[in-house]
Amino acid sequence: xxxxxxxxxxxxxxxxxxxxxxxxxxxxxxxxxxxxxxxxxxxxxxxxxxxxxxxxxxxxxxxxxxxxxxxxxxxxxxxxxxxxxxxxxxxxxxxxxxxxxxxxxxxxxxxxxxxxxxxxxxxxxxxxxxxxxxxxxxxxxxxxxxxxxxxxxxxxxxxxxxxxxxxxxxxxxxxxxxxxxxxxxxxxxxxxxxxxxxxxxxxxxxxxxxxxxxxxxxxxxxxxxxxxxxxxxxxxxxxxxxxxxxxxxxxxxxxxxxxxxxxxxxxxxxxxxxxxxxxxxxxxxxxxxxxxxxxxxxxxxxxxxxxxxxxxxxxxxxxxxxxxxxxxxxxxxxxxxxxxxxxxxxxxxxxxxxxxxxxxxxxxxxxxxxxxxxxxxxxxxxxxxxxxxxxxxxxxxxxxxxxxxxxxxxxxxxxxxxxxxxxxxxxxxxxxxxxxxxxxxxxxxxxxxxxxxxxxxxxxxxxxxxxxxxxxxxxxxxxxxxxxxxxxxxxxxxx
Amino acid sequence: xxxxxxxxxxxxxxxxxxxxxxxxxxxxxxxxxxxxxxxxxxxxxxxxxxxxxxxxxxxxxxxxxxxxxxxxxxxxxxxxxxxxxxxxxxxxxxxxxxxxxxxxxxxxxxxxxxxxxxxxxxxxxxxxxxxxxxxxxxxxxxxxxxxxxxxxxxxxxxxxxxxxxxxxxxxxxxxxxxxxxxxxxxxxxxxxxxxxxxxxxxxxxxxxxxxxxxxxxxxxxxxxxxxxxxxxxxxxxxxxxxxxxxxxxxxxxxxxxxxxxxxxxxxxxxxxxxxxxxxxxxxxxxxxxxxxxxxxxxxxxxxxxxxxxxxxxxxxxxxxxxxxxxxxxxxxxxxxxxxxxxxxxxxxxxxxxxxxxxxxxxxxxxxxxxxxxxxxxxxxxxxxxxxxxxxxxxxxxxxxxxxxxxxxxxxxxxxxxxxxxxxxxxxxxxxxxxxx
Numbered sequence: 001x002x003x004x005x006x007x008x009x010x011x012x013x014x015x016x017x018x019x020x021x022x023x024x025x026x027x028x029x030x031x032x033x034x035x036x037x038x039x040x041x042x043x044x045x046x047x048x049x050x051x052x053x054x055x056x057x058x059x060x061x062x063x064x065x066x067x068x069x070x071x072x073x074x075x076x077x078x079x080x081x082x083x084x085x086x087x088x089x090x091x092x093x094x095x096x097x098x099x100x101x102x103x104x105x106x107x108x109x110x111x112x113x114x115x116x117x118x119x120x121x122x123x124x125x126x127x128x129x130x131x132x133x134x135x136x137x138x139x140x141x142x143x144x145x146x147x148x149x150x151x152x153x154x155x156x157x158x159x160x161x162x163x164x165x166x167x168x169x170x171x172x173x174x175x176x177x178x179x180x181x182x183x184x185x186x187x188x189x190x191x192x193x194x195x196x197x198x199x200x201x202x203x204x205x206x207x208x209x210x211x212x213x214x215x216x217x218x219x220x221x222x223x224x225x226x227x228x229x230x231x232x233x234x235x236x237x238x239x240x241x242x243x244x245x246x247x248x249x250x251x252x253x254x255x256x257x258x259x260x261x262x263x264x265x266x267x268x269x270x271x272x273x274x275x276x277x278x279x280x281x282x283x284x285x286x287x288x289x290x291x292x293x294x295x296x297x298x299x300x301x302x303x304x305x306x307x308x309x310x311x312x313x314x315x316x317x318x319x320x321x322x323x324x325x326x327x328x329x330x331x332x333x334x335x336x337x338x339x340x341x342x343x344x345x346x347x348x349x350x351x352x353x354x355x356x357x358x359x360x361x362x363x364x365x366x367x368x369x370x371x372x373x374x375x376x377x378x379x380x381x382x383x384x385x386x387x388x389x390x391x392x393x394x395x396x397x398x399x400x401x402x403x404x405x406x407x408x409x410x411x412x413x414x415x416x417x418x419x420x421x422x423x424x425x426x427x428x429x430x431x432x433x434x435x436x437x438x439x440x441x442x443x444x445x446x447x448x449x450x451x452x453x454x455x456x457x458x459x460x461x462x463x464x465x466x467x468x469x470x471x472x473x474x475x476x477x478x479x480x481x482x483x484x485x486x487x488x489x490x491x492x493x494x495x
Numbered sequence: 496x497x498x499x500x501x502x503x504x505x506x507x508x509x510x511x512x513x514x515x516x517x518x519x520x521x522x523x524x525x526x527x528x529x530x531x532x533x534x535x536x537x538x539x540x541x542x543x544x545x546x547x548x549x550x551x552x553x554x555x556x557x558x559x560x561x562x563x564x565x566x567x568x569x570x571x572x573x574x575x576x577x578x579x580x581x582x583x584x585x586x587x588x589x590x591x592x593x594x595x596x597x598x599x600x601x602x603x604x605x606x607x608x609x610x611x612x613x614x615x616x617x618x619x620x621x622x623x624x625x626x627x628x629x630x631x632x633x634x635x636x637x638x639x640x641x642x643x644x645x646x647x648x649x650x651x652x653x654x655x656x657x658x659x660x661x662x663x664x665x666x667x668x669x670x671x672x673x674x675x676x677x678x679x680x681x682x683x684x685x686x687x688x689x690x691x692x693x694x695x696x697x698x699x700x701x702x703x704x705x706x707x708x709x710x711x712x713x714x715x716x717x718x719x720x721x722x723x724x725x726x727x728x729x730x731x732x733x734x735x736x737x738x739x740x741x742x743x744x745x746x747x748x749x750x751x752x753x754x755x756x757x758x759x760x761x762x763x764x765x766x767x768x769x770x771x772x773x774x775x776x777x778x779x780x781x782x783x784x785x786x787x788x789x790x791x792x793x794x795x796x797x798x799x800x801x802x803x804x805x806x807x808x809x810x811x812x813x814x815x816x817x818x819x820x821x822x823x824x825x826x827x828x829x830x831x832x833x834x835x836x837x838x839x840x841x842x843x844x845x846x847x848x849x850x851x852x853x854x855x856x857x858x859x860x861x862x863x864x865x866x867x868x869x870x871x872x873x874x875x876x877x878x879x880x881x882x883x884x885x886x887x888x889x890x891x892x893x894x895x896x897x898x899x900x901x902x903x904x905x906x907x908x909x910x911x912x913x914x915x916x917x918x919x920x921x922x923x924x925x926x927x928x929x930x931x
Contacts, residue, residue: 166668168686177513184508237669239709241694245505246669370707374505378707445708 004029010079011035013396013414014324025339032071041395061091098346102320105293110320114202123288127314134204137190150209156202163193210308212466223296225350228279229330251450254329255361262421278313309469325364333358363425363451366411370443380409383439426451497567498522499588501642503704504560504671511562521683526566534559569803585623591639591660592872633714636931638871650704656715658698665693677735721920721929728862748911750777757901762826765789770833774861787822812840824852838882842895863924
């Protein structure tokens with residue numbers, strides 16, 4: 001196709017990675033972008049390709065359609081999840097504009113964590129956690145009071161990754177304190193985190209707490225064929241050594257398809273079989289949501305998984321888009337032309353594409369102004385400087401105001417290192433972080449430990465531990481089964 | 496010595512008090528005479544007193560999401576109960592001893608705590624902001640670990656550059672971090688992480704917690720290490736890791752080494768509770784000589800060696816160690832203890848066993864002879880009280896009334912710990928301490 005035009009919706013680190021992938025395409029597309037902030041990195045690609053950068057509300061379907069028409073885009077690539085939840089892909093397709101992005105109906109997989117679990121149980125998809133959903137806080141209270149155990153409290157709707165609290169409640173001598181916090185947090189989920197989201201009935205989800213290494217399996221799909229990408233491990237804790245607050249992700253690692261230590265190193269976080277099973281689970285999730293809604297899934301779907309002792313590969317959450325920062329890991333090693341993949345999705349002939357990924361280790365490290373994640377007011381508005389040419393640095397939460405780049409309150413840049421092994425790639429990413437600073441002297445932080453040898457050893461040890469238990473259960477035919485003997489009542493089986 | 500603890504929870508809906516109480520309980524073996532816990536939240540509250548944690552920390556209305564606490568063995572008569580206040584705004588819990596502070600002239604005429612306070616007042620201006628606090632502890636020399644907190648609810652925790660005293664970091668999910676003398680604290684109040692309960696804090700490393708961040712800094716670069724040997728012999732709990740080495744593994748290895756160095760034909764192996772039990776079990780496993788329970792306890796379990804005076808110690812031993820006659824009657828006994836300080840309590844045990852009919856008693860000690868008073872605060876008495884400094888093994892056997900008596904050799908001990916000699920402080924066995 002001559003003079004191809006693409007509109008990219010969204011302006012974070014993930015979209016910068018997508019823009020970079022488009023810029024490598026042999027189709028040499030003209031890139032347009034619609035975002036609510038000016039991402040300096042995407043802006044550069046847009047400028048170089050001869051496209052245009054629009055500022056606007058990415059969650060407003062009319063606005064996106066308008067931008068698509070104005071740019072005369074051949075297709076639109078939707079980066080983040082919220083436009084999906086707002087029906088942006090639906091409106092684009094209604095208007096005859098092809099779109100890579102899960103439509104409103106199928107993005108329910110991500111938007112409603114409660115529906116996702118319902119579906120998983122209804123279709124008996126492996127890796128399903130025990131859960132309970134509530135419409136009001138009051139409904140949940142007797143349950144929290146009575147049932148003391150280790151749980152994850154989650155907003156029932158995807159709320160930008162915020163509001164999740166995992167409370168391990170095992171030590172009975174600390175139960176009262178933990179129950180109090182569970183109760184208070186459940187209340188703030190319903191009253192604060194879910195405030196303003198009136199597109200969903202259920203407000204609060206309580207799930208059993210599990211442990212094990214986490215990983216994300218991202219896939220392209222046209223609804224029939226699924227192209228799985230390398231498994232990526234994100235790091236959610238804000239501070240080094242997996243300490244502290246939950247973030248959108250402080251950095252991610254990948255190597256090969258199954259999180260190997262290095263290109264020529266047999267050690268890995270996942271076995272080939274576990275990776276294969278995880279992809280199978282994501283496929284089953286896609287099939288079930290299509291069956292349930294009668295709609296086609298065109299775009300990206302990802303399983304945010306954990307290797308647990310209960311199930312082996314287990315679904316924690318589903319994404320209806322690429323992960324951030326996980327997008328950087330997979331797109332930077334994607335050998336196949338991303339435009340070819342997009343066109344195949346649109347034409348529903350993804351089966352004709354053989355997607356290839358370079359066998360390299362990739363480590364992405366997010367750099368954040370102090371204050372992130374809980375005091376974004378303090379983290380935003382600081383002028384940002386990058387020494388050198390900026391190669392390997394993805395702009396994330398940043399904006400251009402009066403000709404200056406300022407921090408937006410979240411992860412300001414993502415530094416991407418590539419190497420023969422994860423520790424080597426981590427070292428490269430580490431050196432890139434040194435090039436980033438805030439001109440007003442406000443502190444930046446990032447996690448040096450992501451992808452380090454020590455961290456890899458711990459992740460692999462944790463995986464081995466979970467594996468030993470779930471394989472034992474598998475051998476005994478107990479995979480996913482949970483049995484509780486309730487004195488006076490008898491044996492209760494879940495799973 | 497002491498057991499120190501710091502808990503930092505970011506979300507102020509948490510009350511750290513009970514975590515502090517049970518955390519200090521897990522450190523109780525490091526100090527049974529005083530307990531103190533300071534809570535920082537909307538206000539600052541301190542609960543403290545003489546006695547065990549469960550006797551002292553009984554408050555029901557103490558609140559705060561940050562806390563620092565300590566348990567200590569016998570303090571000086573009027574000494575402040577840890578955590579101590581450095582200037583009214585900064586509180587600190589210290590394990591081990593700070594021997595000097597760079598740039599400050601130590602005054603031998605005033606108390607230890609007073610010296611620290613004066614040094615702090617001289618060197619830290621504006622009431623202890625984060626940099627002032629870090630700077631102060633980086634100028635402290637000696638064998639110590641510390642947790643300190645200021646009025647802005649900023650907490651730092653670290654180890655002196657020699658790494659004499661231990662300190663580990665544990666986590667509580669997305670909610671915060673815990674620092675403590677020993678990793679067993681994490682099993683009791685922390686998140687149960689299946690791979691390892693806690694992360695070792697390196698010598699010269701400082702862990703910083705503020706309402707906005709948590710990170711690690713390396714403030715000292717000295718390569719000289721002097722990990723306290725006595726942690727492995729006696730001080731630490733067997734379910735802890737000290738410097739990433741499982742204490743139980745060392746104690747088992749010590750038992751095996753005792754066989755290598757001091758095997759003797761006998762009918763039964765008996766360990767002196769509680770510390771020497773793993774030594775005895777390993778000795779038995781190695782030789783095939785059955786291990787037996789030799790004693791029964793009356794009253795509460797106490798660490799008799801850490802009692803402040805001879806009467807208290809003997810009281811402790813006699814109540815703790817009533818000999819089960821059926822276990823020893825007519826038998827040749829290998830009696831294993833962790834260490835010998837003055838030898839009085841050992842003499843008492845041997846006497847009691849002979850009285851209950853033991854035919855022979857061969858004493859084996861799971862550490863080398865103690866010849867020196869520890870400058871870093873391990874409760875070793877003055878040198879003129881130390882039996883090992885003055886008498887040879889053969890003589891000690893006669894004094895305590897045993898048929899034979901043997902220490903573990905220093906080389907054997909080093910082998911059992913599995914570290915290189917230069918990384919250990921062996922001062923209590925050799926009289927040679929690292930320069931501070």
